[in-house]
Every structure is written in structure tokens, then in C-alpha cells.
Amino acid sequence: MKGFAKVVRSEPTLLIRNGAFCDGALRAERVTRDEALGAVRSAGGLGVEEAAFVILESDGTMSVGLRAQT
Numbered sequence: 001m002k003g004f005a006k007v008v009r010s011e012p013t014l015l016i017r018n019g020a021f022c023d024g025a026l027r028a029e030r031v032t033r034d035e036a037l038g039a040v041r042s043a044g045g046l047g048v049e050e051a052a053f054v055i056l057e058s059d060g061t062m063s064v065g066l067r068a069q070t
Helices: 002-008 023-029 033-042
Strands: 013-017 051-056 062-066
Touching: 013 023, 013 033, 033 051, 033 062
Parallel strands: none
Antiparallel strands: 013 051, 051 062
């Protein structure tokens, strides 16, 4: 069963980095820009430029880090 779990489980994937979409990763993971932006907004950001990172975790959730406000 360990082999099957390894095949099914994916590695975390960077979807947004330093305020910019990682379009290749979005396509590969079948995530839309709107879905990634929704995660940013849920974390308190207003737009993609406010995201330091968005990571699609192996369980399907998105982790968001917002850039420091100056």
C-alpha cells in the first residue's frame, strides 16, 4: 500500500511567488488564477501582488504568505 500512496500523493507546489503567478505550475496542477487569488483574499490580501507565496499542499489546501506591508 505504501507504493500506491506515494503515487497518489503529490508534492507541494508553488503557485504564486513574490506577487506573480507561476503559470506552468497552475496549469500542471489544474488550478485557475481565480482559485489561487481566492486563497490570497481568504488570507487577508487584496491582490496577487500582496502574496509572498501560495503553495498548493499535498492534501489540496493552499498555504498563503502575505508580503510585509511598508
